[in-house]
Amino acid sequence: MLGAAPAGAGAQTGTPALTAALELLESGRPAEAEAALRRLLAAADGAAARDLLGLALSQQGRLEEARAQFARAAELAPQAAAPRQHLGRALIQLQRDSEALTTLRDAARLGPLDRDLARWLAAAELAGGDLAAAEIQLRSLAERHGSVTALMQLARLAARRADQEAALAALRRALELAPNAEAPLAAFAQVALRSGDPVAAIRALEPLTRMHPAVANHHYLLGVARMQVGEMPGAEEALRRALELDSPRAVTLVALGLALNGQKQFAEAETVLAESLQLDPGSVEALAALAEAQEGSQKLAEAERHATRALALDGGHARAHLVLGKIRMNQGRHQEARDQLLEAVAAEPDSPKAHYQLSLAYARLGDMERSEKHRELYRQALDEAERRLAEVRAQAGLGARGM
Amino acid sequence: MTVRAGPLLLLTVVAGAPAPAVAQAAPAAGPPFRDVAAEAGIGFRQNSDPEKKYILESMSGGVALLDYNNDGLPDIYFVNSLTVETADDPRAARSALYKNLGDLRFVDVSEQAGVAYPGWGMGTCVADVDGDGWQDLYVTTVGLDRLYRNRGDGSFEEVAGRWGIVADGWSAGCGFADYDRDGDLDLFVSRYVRVDLDSLPEFGKGQFCTYRGIAVQCGPRGLPGTGDLLFRNDGGGRFTEVAKQAGVHDPDELFGLGIAWLDDDDDGWPDLFVANDTGANLLYRNQRDGTFKEVAFPLGVAVSEDGGEQGCMGVAVGDYLNDGRFSLFVTNFSEEYNALYRRQDGYFTDVSFRSATAPPSLPYVGWGTSFLDYDNDGWLDLVAVNGHVYPQMDSVKMGASAAYRQRKLLYRNRRDGTFEEIAGELGPAFTEQRVSRGLAVGDLDNDGLLDLVTNDLDGSPQILHNRQPSPGGWLLVKLVGSGGMTDAIGAVVRVRVGEQTQTRLVRSGTAYLSQEDMRQHFGLGAARRVDSIEVRWPDGTTTVEKNVAANQVLEVRQAAP
Numbered sequence: 001m002l003g004a005a006p007a008g009a010g011a012q013t014g015t016p017a018l019t020a021a022l023e024l025l026e027s028g029r030p031a032e033a034e035a036a037l038r039r040l041l042a043a044a045d046g047a048a049a050r051d052l053l054g055l056a057l058s059q060q061g062r063l064e065e066a067r068a069q070f071a072r073a074a075e076l077a078p079q080a081a082a083p084r085q086h087l088g089r090a091l092i093q094l095q096r097d098s099e100a101l102t103t104l105r106d107a108a109r110l111g112p113l114d115r116d117l118a119r120w121l122a123a124a125e126l127a128g129g130d131l132a133a134a135e136i137q138l139r140s141l142a143e144r145h146g147s148v149t150a151l152m153q154l155a156r157l158a159a160r161r162a163d164q165e166a167a168l169a170a171l172r173r174a175l176e177l178a179p180n181a182e183a184p185l186a187a188f189a190q191v192a193l194r195s196g197d198p199v200a201a202i203r204a205l206e207p208l209t210r211m212h213p214a215v216a217n218h219h220y221l222l223g224v225a226r227m228q229v230g231e232m233p234g235a236e237e238a239l240r241r242a243l244e245l246d247s248p249r250a251v252t253l254v255a256l257g258l259a260l261n262g263q264k265q266f267a268e269a270e271t272v273l274a275e276s277l278q279l280d281p282g283s284v285e286a287l288a289a290l291a292e293a294q295e296g297s298q299k300l301a302e303a304e305r306h307a308t309r310a311l312a313l314d315g316g317h318a319r320a321h322l323v324l325g326k327i328r329m330n331q332g333r334h335q336e337a338r339d340q341l342l343e344a345v346a347a348e349p350d351s352p353k354a355h356y357q358l359s360l361a362y363a364r365l366g367d368m369e370r371s372e373k374h375r376e377l378y379r380q381a382l383d384e385a386e387r388r389l390a391e392v393r394a395q396a397g398l399g400a401r402g403m
Numbered sequence: 404m405t406v407r408a409g410p411l412l413l414l415t416v417v418a419g420a421p422a423p424a425v426a427q428a429a430p431a432a433g434p435p436f437r438d439v440a441a442e443a444g445i446g447f448r449q450n451s452d453p454e455k456k457y458i459l460e461s462m463s464g465g466v467a468l469l470d471y472n473n474d475g476l477p478d479i480y481f482v483n484s485l486t487v488e489t490a491d492d493p494r495a496a497r498s499a500l501y502k503n504l505g506d507l508r509f510v511d512v513s514e515q516a517g518v519a520y521p522g523w524g525m526g527t528c529v530a531d532v533d534g535d536g537w538q539d540l541y542v543t544t545v546g547l548d549r550l551y552r553n554r555g556d557g558s559f560e561e562v563a564g565r566w567g568i569v570a571d572g573w574s575a576g577c578g579f580a581d582y583d584r585d586g587d588l589d590l591f592v593s594r595y596v597r598v599d600l601d602s603l604p605e606f607g608k609g610q611f612c613t614y615r616g617i618a619v620q621c622g623p624r625g626l627p628g629t630g631d632l633l634f635r636n637d638g639g640g641r642f643t644e645v646a647k648q649a650g651v652h653d654p655d656e657l658f659g660l661g662i663a664w665l666d667d668d669d670d671g672w673p674d675l676f677v678a679n680d681t682g683a684n685l686l687y688r689n690q691r692d693g694t695f696k697e698v699a700f701p702l703g704v705a706v707s708e709d710g711g712e713q714g715c716m717g718v719a720v721g722d723y724l725n726d727g728r729f730s731l732f733v734t735n736f737s738e739e740y741n742a743l744y745r746r747q748d749g750y751f752t753d754v755s756f757r758s759a760t761a762p763p764s765l766p767y768v769g770w771g772t773s774f775l776d777y778d779n780d781g782w783l784d785l786v787a788v789n790g791h792v793y794p795q796m797d798s799v800k801m802g803a804s805a806a807y808r809q810r811k812l813l814y815r816n817r818r819d820g821t822f823e824e825i826a827g828e829l830g831p832a833f834t835e836q837r838v839s840r841g842l843a844v845g846d847l848d849n850d851g852l853l854d855l856v857t858n859d860l861d862g863s864p865q866i867l868h869n870r871q872p873s874p875g876g877w878l879l880v881k882l883v884g885s886g887g888m889t890d891a892i893g894a895v896v897r898v899r900v901g902e903q904t905q906t907r908l909v910r911s912g913t914a915y916l917s918q919e920d921m922r923q924h925f926g927l928g929a930a931r932r933v934d935s936i937e938v939r940w941p942d943g944t945t946t947v948e949k950n951v952a953a954n955q956v957l958e959v960r961q962a963a964p
Contacts, residue, residue: 231615233738233803263803264740264765266756298757326708330757332748356710363701364750375700378710394610 021052030059047077054086058093066090074103081110085117092120100124105133113137115145122153131157148174152187164195175204182212189221198228199395209238216246220255227259229392235259250280257289266296284310288319295323303327318348325357334364345374352382433870434830436855440866444509445479450496451860452486454794456606458622459545459598460486461792462575462660464498465526465841465916466771466858469538471516471553475956476503477845477920479866481858482524482542490600493522498542507848507868517559518542521549526841526916530579530588533640534887543574543592543916567642568634573598576662578912580673580893581941582649583693587636587887588911591651593659593677597627619793623680628656631677635693650687650695651675657682661718661915664893665729665908667702667746671943673893676704678715678733704731704744708753713739714768717842717915721774722906723783723816727897729908732760734769734787734915737804741769741787741812745820760785760814763824766805767812768792771842771914775853779875779926781903782816788857790838808836808861832867839865843913845920849956851877853924858917876927876953882909884940885961893941896923900930927953 253276607618611625714736
């Protein structure tokens with residue numbers, strides 16, 4: 001495409017001689033076209049003739065000569081986009097990227113670039129860190145050429161600036177153009193998860209895992225999405241599939257551990273989370289989840305050790321504080337339990353579990369007023385969590401949990 | 404009455420009571436429990452719609468052990484339910500009273516007893532409500548509940564309306580207790596969902612009518628609940644509904660199912676626990692002035708340890724640690740866990756995982772449950788019977804949840820606060836896949852070993868005859884209270900052997916909508932005698948028997964005031 005672009009605007013466009021030269025070019029006779037154009041130019045200089053001459057030279061592989069003709073055409077017609085695009089393309093072929101970038105920026109200001117040039121410019125702008133300029137080209141590619149790749153890049157840019165809505169919009173458009181394409185589906189799911197829309201993610205990932213059943217990451221994402229809608233058995237199933245398909249990843253193991261904890265299958269969770277920690281010994285999430293599993297299995301000393309390690313890495317980790325609080329409750333050390341649980345609710349104010357345990361701690365300490373207060377906060381948090389969960393489960397067609 | 408003589412027979416009758424037939428357990432070949440329902444002559448079957456398109460069709464029914472003819476042998480009453488399709492035909496569901504003939508043979512006496520057609524039956528509980536020495540039968544229903552007064556001649560008369568007991572709507576659990584300690588029995592009835600048979604929610608339509616993406620019956624979430632009822636016995640065959648003034652009416656209209664009267668704070672006044680489906684449980688502390696205070700949350704028995712409102716069905720009460728305190732065990736929905744709330748230091752602690760009772764229960768939907776010493780070792784074990792509510796479960800794989808039909812759970816007490824689930828060791832009768840609901844535990848053949856009776860959907864009931872090969876000694880204590888409280892409901896029995904003291908509570912309304920044998924069973928291990936038996940009667944007076952021989956049915960009568 002680089003050497004075959006149409007001439008476009010030029011001062012002599014439309015004259016019979018130019019038309020004849022263009023026909024020669026289009027019929028693959030660049031040398032004859034060159035001769036005709038040189039005759040024309042000898043009679044009168046003009047941007048269109050020089051632009052076409054550049055194309056004729058370009059077709060013959062005489063890039064440096066072509067570049068000079070395009071440059072002269074651009075001088076003669078400063079508001080014409082075509083010579084600049086042609087000049088840019090020649091510079092790219094000559095690997096004079098810096099000049100090509102300047103030229104195409106100028107060309108882009110005059111009108112939309114051809115698809116290949118827009119893609120090149122977008123990539124160059126991305127590489128140079130000018131995201132806004134890149135986005136203009138990507139949007140042009142998306143709108144004028146229906147480029148799925150450009151839409152995905154737009155989504156990535158939007159995600160990078162935390163505009164999840166724009167990212168999702170771009171990916172939705174990409175999926176309209178290519179409904180079953182793997183990359184946009186996967187990207188859509190990731191962005192949906194990141195933007196707190198697990199239902200949308202599930203809708204993308206369920207067909208994706210059917211169409212590409214051997215891709216571990218798709219199953220991993222599906223597991224995470226299902227966990228977010230409280231569908232722990234389904235999450236477990238997907239995460240186990242991900243682990244079957246690929247060598248174990250720490251994040252997948254942590255997710256599986258959390259899904260198992262969510263189902264109170266603490267013994268299995270402990271095994272999985274211990275393996276995760278071997279792969280990533282510094283994972284706060286894994287440490288806290290392991291502590292939770294061990295507390296559930298009544299391995300209280302180990303649970304305490306891991307919760308303490310988690311808190312050493314992240315002093316505000318809600319799950320680790322909650323585990324320690326429950327351990328202290330079991331030990332009858334209610335004041336210490338209260339202190340841990342206060343940290344837990346400070347770290348995660350909408351946690352029904354933490355408020356409930358704190359309510360119990362206060363009751364055992366005889367502070368019924370605070371017990372009642374945290375019971376009320378527990379109730380509010382529970383109602384809100386249930387409401388949210390019911391909403392997303394309904395959207396996902398999962399129905400209510402339990403009876 | 405037949406009293407068998409022979410070398411294995413031990414018979415002790417205290418204070419001139421009629422003599423029950425007593426047989427010493429003999430070693431038996433085969434599994435420790437065997438289902439003898441068919442050979443015992445039990446032909447009862449629940450009237451059941453196989454698809455269970457409506458929640459109304461999934462929740463029944465209870466089963467009661469009572470001695471309706473005072474012959475010393477527990478008889479069995481199975482509650483039957485209608486279906487939406489048969490709702491207009493009360494005779495489509497025949498409940499059944501089986502008279503115990505001894506030797507594990509039963510005969511259906513439902514018609515002559517007049518208890519065959521209570522309507523859309525749900526649950527049952529037993530008490531000698533009028534204090535005439537004959538046990539009466541209460542049946543909860545969808546519609547108007549029935550109180551069958553025992554005439555003492557093998558027949559019953561229905562007196563609920565006449566006595567002022569108007570419990571309508573969908574009643575579930577029931578139980579009698581003398582909450583105001585005025586010497587007669589009052590009645591509590593839990594209620595479940597408010598239903599209108601003319602506009603039932605459509606199967607599979609709506610947010611609360613799907614489960615993991617499949618169409619199922621609707622509810623209870625998404626359906627309106629209904630409050631509970633307390634009928635105060637005013638004497639002379641008159642009851643007054645006082646739930647609101649007593650503070651037990653459940654203003655939040657939660658989905659009430661299993662109930663348990665118990666003396667939670669050991670002050671001699673009955674407290675009340677109500678298990679709510681998908682809602683917080685309620686524990687009403689008796690204020691000794693005719694009112695109750697709800698204390699489930701601060702005491703730690705309202706929800707699961709992580710604050711989850713579980714699908715609570717049945718409730719068992721027992722002193723499994725032999726420390727004199729009654730703990731609670733609540734059966735729940737699948738992927739939740741059966742919750743064991745240990746009573747200690749004035750509170751309940753959810754020890755479900757610490758006690759190892761939770762993990763085996765996760766796949767199952769639990770219903771009937773009971774603390775029982777099945778092997779007579781002196782420590783209370785636990786049983787739970789299971790079965791899903793959605794037959795549609797069978798068509799899809801649903802994570803950790805078991806299929807529609809489910810096995811039972813039996814937890815053996817390890818005597819250290821933990822349990823081991825050993826149903827698989829007890830024979831196929833325990834592991835058979837069933838859809839169980841009601842459960843009543845009692846000694847059907849007076850051999851000192853506790854048997855189990857279940858009421859199942861989509862199948863025959865089970866009578867699990869306990870045939871432990873080498874059980875420990877035992878004592879079965881039948882209490883006879885004075886005045887109008889002949890069942891001694893609410894009495895606490897303490898049996899001491901050496902350093903060990905076992906404690907039992909006489910209850911009306913047990914497990915899931917059922918009634919277990921009111922005689923209190925004690926396993927004694929190797930002991931041949933017990934050092935003492937102490938009874939604290941509902942009125943606070945006590946009776947103590949010392950140096951009592953093991954292996955007998957012992958009747959203890961309260962001294963007349």
